[in-house]
Amino acid sequence: xxxxxxxSAAIPFPxxxxxxxxxxxxxxxxxxxxxxxxxxSQAGTFLHELMHDGRxxxxxxxx
Amino acid sequence: xxRTLLVRGLLTxxxxxxxxxxxxxxxxxxxVDSAIALEExxxxxxxxxxxxxxxxxxxxxxxxxxxxxxxxxxxxxxxxFLATGLYGLAVGGVFALVFAGLRGRVGPRSDGxxxxxxxxxxxxxxxxxxxxxxxxxxxxxxxxxxxxxRTLLYxxxxxxxxxxxxxxxxxxxxxxxxxxxxxxxxAAGGFLVPVIAAWVLLPGVDEVPDGFxxxxxxxxxxxxxxxxxxxxxxxxxxxGWACDRAAARSAAPAGRVAPAxxx
Ligand SMILES: [Zn+2]
Numbered sequence: 001x002x003x004x005x006x007x008s009a010a011i012p013f014p015x016x017x018x019x020x021x022x023x024x025x026x027x028x029x030x031x032x033x034x035x036x037x038x039x040x041s042q043a044g045t046f047l048h049e050l051m052h053d054g055r056x057x058x059x060x061x062x063x
Numbered sequence: 064x065x066r067t068l069l070v071r072g073l074l075t076x077x078x079x080x081x082x083x084x085x086x087x088x089x090x091x092x093x094x095v096d097s098a099i100a101l102e103e104x105x106x107x108x109x110x111x112x113x114x115x116x117x118x119x120x121x122x123x124x125x126x127x128x129x130x131x132x133x134x135x136x137x138x139x140x141x142x143x144f145l146a147t148g149l150y151g152l153a154v155g156g157v158f159a160l161v162f163a164g165l166r167g168r169v170g171p172r173s174d175g176x177x178x179x180x181x182x183x184x185x186x187x188x189x190x191x192x193x194x195x196x197x198x199x200x201x202x203x204x205x206x207x208x209x210x211x212x213r214t215l216l217y218x219x220x221x222x223x224x225x226x227x228x229x230x231x232x233x234x235x236x237x238x239x240x241x242x243x244x245x246x247x248x249x250a251a252g253g254f255l256v257p258v259i260a261a262w263v264l265l266p267g268v269d270e271v272p273d274g275f276x277x278x279x280x281x282x283x284x285x286x287x288x289x290x291x292x293x294x295x296x297x298x299x300x301x302x303g304w305a306c307d308r309a310a311a312r313s314a315a316p317a318g319r320v321a322p323a324x325x326x
Contacts, residue, residue, distance in 0.1 A: 008166050008167050008172065008173065008174050008177075008310070009166075009167045010166060010167030010168050011064055011065060011163050011164070011166060011167070013164075015064070015065060016065055016160070016163055016164055019065045019066070019069060019160055019163070020160060022069065022156060022160065023157060023160060026152075026153040026154075026156040026157050027153070027157070029149055029152065029153040030149075030150065030153040030154065030157075032149075033146050033149045033150050033153070034150065035214055037210075044133070045133055046133055046134065049133045049134035049139065049142075050134050050138070050139065050142040050145065050146075051142055051145065051146040052134070052139050052142065052202075053087070053091075053092065053095050053139050053140060053142065053143040053146070054084070054087070054142065054143045054145070054146020054147050054150065055146065056091075056095060056199065056200070056201060056202060056283075056287070057087040057091040057095070057143065057147075057199070057286065057287050057290045058146070058147065058150060058199075058287070058290060058291065059190065059193070059194055059198075059199035059287050059288070059290075059291060060199075060214075060217065061197070061200075061205065061210060061213040061214050061217050062200075062202070062205070062210075063202065063205060063207050063210060
């Protein structure tokens with residue numbers, strides 16, 4: 001740590017790379033919330049209906 | 064370090080999502096209710112030619128909002144908070160990893176300022192750019208037959224917004240030694256050229272039914288963009304505040320005592 005709060009040091013890319021595995025998981029969560037109609041979740045229209053108002057108000061095409 | 068940032072992004076994203084859910088509940092739900100009332104009136108009037116494709120035949124409401132729906136309206140209103148919370152969690156996590164890559168390489172030197180700048184850029188790229196081409200619609204607006212095409216176009220314009228933001232950052236970085244005016248105008252150009260090209264080239268969507276109240280459409284759209292604005296403002300402030308607090312704490316033990324220490 002540099003001792004002073006202001007300037008921050010770059011994180012070396014090799015240390016960052018393993019964490020990028022979280023990205024597909026996070027994008028899957030976003031997909032299930034915003035777009036799934038049963039194709040991935042296999043839950044029919046349940047997720048769509050449950051997240052319905054959120055989809056409309058977050059601005060995603062819903063129906 | 065990366066782990067800390069990721070956890071911080073997930074938690075502040077979840078929190079900002081719940082705050083945005085509160086805003087959406089107060090200012091958006093009344094318009095959703097009004098739109099559903101119109102939709103159900105239309106569906107009971109001409110059930111078969113109303114074009115509500117993705118519902119089982121025989122259901123009274125076109126989209127299943129009525130009593131027999133898969134999920135009742137009160138549960139959908141609770142589901143709103145689940146949706147905005149999970150959206151915040153996912154977006155916050157991705158944001159934190161991008162932030163970890165940008166940190167110390169581009170943008171403001173302090174974490175707090177970088178968080179605010181990056182949240183503003185993200186709002187512009189993934190919310191404002193898509194919204195100006197494909198604005199949010201309440202229930203009853205939109206043809207269910209075209210949902211796949213509309214979703215695809217939406218994803219395309221979100222990707223265009225993200226790519227344009229990346230081009231702007233890269234342009235500003237390459238022009239780092241140039242005069243600030245040159246630097247900022249070339250970054251703005253790098254952002255606007257692909258965005259305006261996409262606005263012009265991508266097909267428009269015009270599916271507002273005849274007679275749908277313009278005021279309701281307008282108020283719903285304001286509530287929708289407001290929900291996203293509240294989310295990104297809350298997220299940027301919370302994430303930046305958490306970064307600055309952590310930086311101040313890690314700086315304190317080196318000798319100087321933190322002013323707020325309580326011993
Ligand atoms: Zn809908």
